[in-house]
Amino acid sequence: MSNGLPSVPVSLPQARTAARPFGLTYANRLRLAGFLFVLPALFHFALFKFYPMAQALLLSFFRYDLMSSPEFTGLGNYRALYENPLFHQALGVSVKYTLGVAIPEWFLALGLALLLNRAMPGRGLIRLAYFLPIAMSQIVVALVWKFLYHPHGLVNGLLAAVGIGRINWLSEEMTALPALIAIGVWRGAPLFAVVYLAGLQAIPRDYYEAAAMDGAGLWQRFRWITLPLLRPTMLFVMVMSLLMAMKVFTNPLVMTEGGPNGTTRVLPYFIYETGFAFFRMGEAAAASSILFGLALLFTLVQFRLLRRGLA
Amino acid sequence: MWRIRLVLALLIAGLASGPGPAGAQATKLTWWEHANPPHNEYSKELVARYHRAQSKVAVSYEVFPMTPYFKKVTVAMSTKTGPDIFTVMDPLMPTFIEKKMMVPLDPRSLGHASIDDMKSKYLPGALDGYMAEGKLYALPIVSGTMSLYLNKRHFEEAGLDPDKDYPQTWDQLARIGKKLVKFEGDKMVREAFDFAMHSSSWTMSQFEPILRQFGGSTLDPTGRKCTVNSEAGVKAMRLRASFALEHKISDPTVSVATHPLPAEDLAQGRVSMFVTHPGSVAQFGPEKMKDLKVVSLPQVDPQKPVTHFYGFALAVNPDIPADRQKAAHGLMRFLIQNPKEWLEHTAYPLPVKNFLEIPGVRSHPYIDVFIQDMSTGRFVTRSPKFTEIADAMHRAMERVVLNRVDPKRSLDQACQEIDLALSKP
Numbered sequence: 001m002s003n004g005l006p007s008v009p010v011s012l013p014q015a016r017t018a019a020r021p022f023g024l025t026y027a028n029r030l031r032l033a034g035f036l037f038v039l040p041a042l043f044h045f046a047l048f049k050f051y052p053m054a055q056a057l058l059l060s061f062f063r064y065d066l067m068s069s070p071e072f073t074g075l076g077n078y079r080a081l082y083e084n085p086l087f088h089q090a091l092g093v094s095v096k097y098t099l100g101v102a103i104p105e106w107f108l109a110l111g112l113a114l115l116l117n118r119a120m121p122g123r124g125l126i127r128l129a130y131f132l133p134i135a136m137s138q139i140v141v142a143l144v145w146k147f148l149y150h151p152h153g154l155v156n157g158l159l160a161a162v163g164i165g166r167i168n169w170l171s172e173e174m175t176a177l178p179a180l181i182a183i184g185v186w187r188g189a190p191l192f193a194v195v196y197l198a199g200l201q202a203i204p205r206d207y208y209e210a211a212a213m214d215g216a217g218l219w220q221r222f223r224w225i226t227l228p229l230l231r232p233t234m235l236f237v238m239v240m241s242l243l244m245a246m247k248v249f250t251n252p253l254v255m256t257e258g259g260p261n262g263t264t265r266v267l268p269y270f271i272y273e274t275g276f277a278f279f280r281m282g283e284a285a286a287a288s289s290i291l292f293g294l295a296l297l298f299t300l301v302q303f304r305l306l307r308r309g310l311a
Numbered sequence: 312m313w314r315i316r317l318v319l320a321l322l323i324a325g326l327a328s329g330p331g332p333a334g335a336q337a338t339k340l341t342w343w344e345h346a347n348p349p350h351n352e353y354s355k356e357l358v359a360r361y362h363r364a365q366s367k368v369a370v371s372y373e374v375f376p377m378t379p380y381f382k383k384v385t386v387a388m389s390t391k392t393g394p395d396i397f398t399v400m401d402p403l404m405p406t407f408i409e410k411k412m413m414v415p416l417d418p419r420s421l422g423h424a425s426i427d428d429m430k431s432k433y434l435p436g437a438l439d440g441y442m443a444e445g446k447l448y449a450l451p452i453v454s455g456t457m458s459l460y461l462n463k464r465h466f467e468e469a470g471l472d473p474d475k476d477y478p479q480t481w482d483q484l485a486r487i488g489k490k491l492v493k494f495e496g497d498k499m500v501r502e503a504f505d506f507a508m509h510s511s512s513w514t515m516s517q518f519e520p521i522l523r524q525f526g527g528s529t530l531d532p533t534g535r536k537c538t539v540n541s542e543a544g545v546k547a548m549r550l551r552a553s554f555a556l557e558h559k560i561s562d563p564t565v566s567v568a569t570h571p572l573p574a575e576d577l578a579q580g581r582v583s584m585f586v587t588h589p590g591s592v593a594q595f596g597p598e599k600m601k602d603l604k605v606v607s608l609p610q611v612d613p614q615k616p617v618t619h620f621y622g623f624a625l626a627v628n629p630d631i632p633a634d635r636q637k638a639a640h641g642l643m644r645f646l647i648q649n650p651k652e653w654l655e656h657t658a659y660p661l662p663v664k665n666f667l668e669i670p671g672v673r674s675h676p677y678i679d680v681f682i683q684d685m686s687t688g689r690f691v692t693r694s695p696k697f698t699e700i701a702d703a704m705h706r707a708m709e710r711v712v713l714n715r716v717d718p719k720r721s722l723d724q725a726c727q728e729i730d731l732a733l734s735k736p
Contacts, residue, residue, distance in 0.1 A: 063736065066389035067410040084731070151564060152581075166498060168564035171508070173714060253378075257510065261709040276382040277698045279410070280735070 053292070060286035065279040077286035087287065089262050090270035094246060094291075096177060097266055101184035101245040106238060108189040110230075113196030114222075127197075130190040142254035145183050146170070149255075170256050173263045180251050180264055188244060192237045199233030200226070235306040242298050246291065267291050338638045341371045341394040345380040345623075349593040350453065353656035354646075361645050368638045388412045391630055396639045399449055399626045401440040401690055402512065402697045407626070408443045409695040414629040415446035420640035437662035440690040441624050449624035450643050453659035455588040456684040457516055457619045458677075459484075459606050460574070465491055465501075465583040477606045481521070481550055484584065484609050488560030491583040502582040503560035506551065507573040508712070511698075511705035515691045517586055518708060520619045522547040524611035529692040529700060535733055537726035539704065540719065548718035550611075552711045563712045577603070588621075589681045593658035605677035607684050620688025622662070654678070660685065699732035 024032065060077050062070035081087045116127050133141070148154050149169040156166050169179040203226065211221050249268040252258055258265030258273070265273075267287065275284030344354060351374050358372045373394070375383055381403055387393040388410075399407055407413055423429035426447055430438050433451075441449040459478070466473040469490040478484035488503030507513040519529065527543025530536065538544070554561040577585040578599045586608065592600060608618045625646070627639045647653070650661035651669050660666055660681055667673055667682055694700055707725035710716040 065410065066385055067412065080735070086728070151562075171564035171713065259705070259709060260713050261706050273702075276386065277702075278696075278732070279385070279406070 056285045056288050059282055060289045062282045062285075064281040066281055067279075070282070073282065077280075077282040078290075080280075080283055081286055081290070086262065086265070087270060090265050090267045090287075091290075093177065093263065093265055094267040097181060097184070097248060097264075098242055098245040100178070100181040101188060101248075102238070102241040104185045105188045105192055105241045105245075106234070108185065109192035109237060109241075110196050110234075112189060112193035113200055114226075116193065116197055117200045127194075131194060132190075133187050134191045138250040139254060141183065141187060142251045145179075145251075146255050149179055171260055173260055176256055176260055176264050180248075180255065183251055184245060184248060188241060192241060195237055195240075196230065196233055199230045203229045231306060235302065238302050238306070239299050242302070243295055246295050246298070337366065338368045338635055339371065340368055340396060340635065340638055340642060341373065342396040342398075342642070343373050343375065343380075343384060343394040344398040345377045345400075346374050347377075347590065347657070349590070350657045350659075353653065356656075357646055361642060364645070368642060370642060385410075385412070388628065388630075393628050393630070395628050395631050395635055396625055396642065397628070398452070398623050400512075401449075401622050401624065402515070402693075402701070404441055404448065404624075405443070405693050405695045406697060408448055411629060413448040413626040414636060415448055416450060416627065416643075417640060418447065420637060421450065421644050432664055434662040434664060434666075434686060436689075437620070437622075437685075440620070440622065440693070449626040450647065451622045451624040451662060452647055453590075453653060453657055454620065454622035454662040454685060455590065455659055456608075456621070456681055456688050457520065457586050457588060458608055458680055458684050459584060459586055460577055460591065461584045461604050461606065462577065462580065462582075462602055463604050464602050465580070473604050477604070478584075478609050479607070479613050481609045481611060485554060485558040485560065488554065488558060488584070492560040499559075499562045501580070502562050502576070504554055504584040505561045505563070505573075505576065505582045506554075506586060508563050508709070509573050511701035513573070514705040514708050515701045516619050516621065518547065518551055518704060519691050520608060520617055520689075521550055521611070523617040523689060524615070525550075529704070529729075530694060530733075534692075534694050537700075537729040537733070539707075539729070540722035540726045544722050545718045548708070548711055548722060551708060552718065555712055556715060589658050589660065589677075591658070592676055593656070600676060605680050607680055616687040618684040618688040620662075620685055620690055694733070696729075696732045696735075700729050703728040703732070 022029075022032075059070065061072060061074060063073045063076065064070040112130060116123065116130065120126070136144075150156075151166055151168050151171075155169065159165075159167065167175055169175045207225050207229075208221055211225055216224070247268055248266055249272065252264045252266055252269045253272070256264040258269050268291070271284045271287045271291070274287060275281045342354075342358070344351060355372055358370045361368070361370060381400070384393065384397050384399075393412075399413070418424070418426050418429045421429070423432070426442075426445065429447070437451065437454065438447060441447055441451065461473060461477055463473040466476065471487065471490060476487060478487050484504060491501075491503035492499065493501035506517050522529065522539065522544060525543035525546045527539065527541050527547060529539045531538050555563045574585055574587040574591045574594070576582045577587070577591075578595045580602075592605075595603065607616070610616050625643050627636055627643075631639070647661065650663055650666060651672055653659065653661055654672060654675055658675075660672075660678060662685060667678070672678060691697070692700060703725045706728075707721045710721040710724070711718050
């Protein structure tokens with residue numbers, strides 16, 4: 001052996017063929033075992049995710065008001081959405097919200113992770129503090145922020161201390177969506193920072209030491225070691241942050257009910273309202289299918305872009 | 312082996328001693344209501360009393376937050392998992408009737424000879440909001456209106472006599488409001504008056520009376536065409552917005568942020584006058600009510616008063632067997648037998664004809680004002696598309712009040728949205 005280690009005589013092919021339970025080869029048994037391991041999860045997904053998704057897609061071709069029998073309308077629901085200005089508004093709001101939340105999250109989370117990856121006193125506690133917002137229930141987060149954003153609330157109180165006049169965060173069209181975006185970023189960035197942190201800690205220290213010995217500065221080490229090796233993590237963060245932002249629902253529901261004047265009515269809220277307040281489940285299903293299509297498209301584009309980068 | 316025998320024996324004994332003969336026959340009813348703490352407490356008390364009064368019907372009472380409550384009812388009914396009895400708000404009646412979510416009530420099971428006999432015992436028109444094609448679909452338990460609450464202390468501080476100087480017209484309200492509003496620099500620190508801005512159903516309750524005072528309506532008589540962008544509609548919307556934009560006695564952004572109890576701004580002294588329902592008397596409590604006074608809703612023309620009338624009512628699930636429907640009627644009859652108690656616990660009057668003659672009722676704070684406003688009240692626009700209409704009107708109001716969009720332009724847009732909704736099956 002070229003590595004100097006003694007060779008181990010093995011006769012795996014004989015071992016594999018000696019006993020063939022169920023008449024399967026070793027390789028096929030491995031495959032079967034793998035399949036059996038994922039089967040429960042697959043069953044769960046099929047029953048509780050894929051089946052409802054398929055049902056929703058099917059329902060998007062029917063008129064259904066929850067009480068009467070569904071009636072086939074072909075593409076009628078999609079046409080109705082196309083003609084509905086509120087759907088276009090909701091789509092626009094969703095895109096603004098998604099990009100408004102996800103893009104700052106990518107950078108903030110990375111910055112946070114780099115900070116939290118450094119040696120500092122009380123690092124564990126600081127990490128915990130950043131992670132706490134994620135442990136809070138979404139409904140609690142929404143209610144707390146509603147109080148904070150109140151015209152007489154803490155945010156305005158702090159602004160007043162530095163001479164900034166009262167801002168009616170949730171009742172002005174200019175500020176309502178940015179106010180919700182800020183909450184999304186506040187809640188999401190620490191989560192993705194933890195993901196980045198795991199990615200950072202998986203990079204061997206030797207690389208940095210070797211680079212430092214070669215005279216590489218802080219930026220060069222970040223540019224040529226950290227960033228390339230974090231690419232798979234970045235792909236995950238980018239995809240997940242976009243998907244999570246696209247699905248936001250609780251905050252607009254609890255804090256603004258889509259207002260003022262529809263400026264915070266994101267697509268999931270539009271879907272909920274169309275289905276359960278206006279009793280047009282077919283249209284709601286069509287809007288859901290469009291949202292799903294958009295999420296899929298975003299994901300595929302990101303995979304493609306980042307895979308090209310990885311290659 | 313003896314252990315297995317023991318367990319089996321215990322199980323059999325347990326099964327045998329489960330519900331006794333009365334329990335075995337007991338009909339089980341489920342009753343769902345929206346959250347309203349004073350109301351819910353009283354409902355619970357009534358259920359306990361009902362259990363003590365008889366043993367044939369067992370009632371399970373459940374409460375859900377207001378916002379998702381009606382959606383929960385709809386989904387439950389569509390999946391045949393709905394309650395036997397549920398509380399419904401009158402604007403949703405056309406939708407629920409169209410979707411066959413309620414059984415027509417039997418007046419005889421409720422203790423009346425016929426629907427006409429029943430109507431004769433209520434305030435004129437009080438049952439109309441719960442009827443369709445001559446059938447009654449829900450039994451009102453509480454009825455409300457929208458009246459003007461004012462802070463007596465603020466009035467006195469401004470040199471006004473709350474017993475004499477209270478506004479009877481919207482113009483008077485604007486004039487008085489200028490004496491009550493407080494600024495620090497250019498910042499309004501106390502509103503003189505405010506409308507609720509937080510929900511579309513409140514928008515309808517507060518806007519439609521003004522619209523009708525100007526002689527307008529949201530829909531045409533057929534209910535198939537939006538007419539709110541008429542001259543009367545524009546006048547009503549202009550008036551609605553004038554307190555914030557023209558008279559500058561109101562900051563509409565404050566009550567947007569005080570959801571879910573915008574009237575709390577009044578109780579906290581952040582606003583001097585506010586339009587709200589009788590239930591606020593119970594929600595505020597006697598201590599806060601000492602500072603407050605209730606007067607009739609201001610009018611465009613006090614000689615032709617138009618106010619708002621609404622209510623919550625009990626409906627029965629049409630999918631349950633006849634015996635449970637009958638038991639549900641019996642429970643409903645029991646629940647409304649003491650209108651005075653309902654008033655004492657919830658501060659809402661029941662719109663029965665002799666309500667004010669019930670001993671003790673007249674001593675309830677401001678009951679005469681509420682009954683007066685109810686007597687000139689009208690239900691909000693009836694349509695199976697009420698929710699969409701209300702949402703469109705809420706947005707129209709927001710555009711005008713918050714963005715200063717021209718009322719006519721905003722109402723034209725609302726009509727486009729409403730007509731689109733009405734055109735859908």
